[in-house]
Amino acid sequence: MPKRARYLIVDGHSIIFAWPELRKLHARRSSLAREALIKRLRDYQDWTGVRVVVVFDCKGRRVERTSEPGDVPVFYSRSGE
Numbered sequence: 131m132p133k134r135a136r137y138l139i140v141d142g143h144s145i146i147f148a149w150p151e152l153r154k155l156h157a158r159r160s161s162l163a164r165e166a167l168i169k170r171l172r173d174y175q176d177w178t179g180v181r182v183v184v185v186f187d188c189k190g191r192r193v194e195r196t197s198e199p200g201d202v203p204v205f206y207s208r209s210g211e
Contacts, residue, residue: 135181138174142167142186142204172202 146152146163156163168184175182184204 136179137181137183138171140167140171140182140184142184168202168204175202 152163171182
């Protein structure tokens, strides 16, 4: 029987505001905090083999996805979702 993939789905803004270091970065520039979180989650994914997906809410009018192949997929949900 093949081994099932394991996933960790992360609410990006919740983690940023719960983590003091990332909250400070966000206060300076929100993109810095997002990039720092994604880097840490990429390291976690590489180390553990658990596939990580990051979702940031209330970003715009449509759902967007950004990532490179093999990287941590990042989704930006529509406003109000």
